[in-house]
């Protein structure tokens with residue numbers, strides 16, 4: 001069997017033909033939010049329904065990083081290497097300082113509570129961009145059921161701490177990624193649960209002044225939907241899907257797939273040479289060495 005499906009012949013050079021897709025950990029209910037800490041040599045990820053963040057260390061396996069985690073979902077690292085997390089249970093975005101203290105980045109907008117921050121990225125200017133769909137307040141499964149006070153927006157928190165709703169026409173914004181030059185912003189829309197609303201990735205032009213223009217559909221994922229997304233150093237976008245990870249060229253066409261036996265939620269690059277892709281997929285976490293390197297993250 002092959003672990004890869006080539007659609008565009010050029011995809012064959014993106015992967016290493018004999019590198020396996022391996023399950024490195026299992027036993028979760030909805031694994032999400034992988035983030036690589038190269039300096040600590042470990043991967044962190046969320047197990048949302050079980051209210052915990054786990055740490056996987058090569059050669060040592062799994063330990064608990066934080067429990068309870070306030071039903072944390074997506075994570076990233078800022079430009080100082082600090083962990084930035086989306087929390088459903090507390091409906092906020094936080095930063096874990098190097099001494100372990102927790103700083104709240106955002107928990108409200110114009111006096112109303114955020115829904116349930118889902119995924120987050122940090123720009124080179126230090127601004128924190130995050131999506132705020134309502135998944136974590138729709139039921140008590142991945143947080144606490146509650147009234148929705150705000151639309152499902154994408155927000156930008158400036159280095160000054162000022163928060164702005166920058167994308168307001170999404171059904172359920174989810175994963176985010178910048179192109180390597182940060183002139184593009186990709187945002188996944190996973191639509192509303194149990195409906196046929198959008199399941200696609202949109203692309204925006206990001207001006208030097210921080211203004212977003214455009215917003216056309218970049219690619220519609222099938223089967224499944226684009227939840228978490230990441231960009232490699234050449235600008236290819238790697239997206240979660242129901243049958244694995246799909247690789248999309250900068251023009252939006254499907255290059256090929258990494259086949260994973262569970263529904264994929266999210267992914268990140270890491271490992272010694274930033275060419276190891278870590279994939280969170282329902283009950284398991286998988287890993288594969290690619291012939292492409294990831295953008296971002298120390």
Ligand code: MG
Nearest residue numbers: 118119174227
């Ligand atoms: Mg997500």
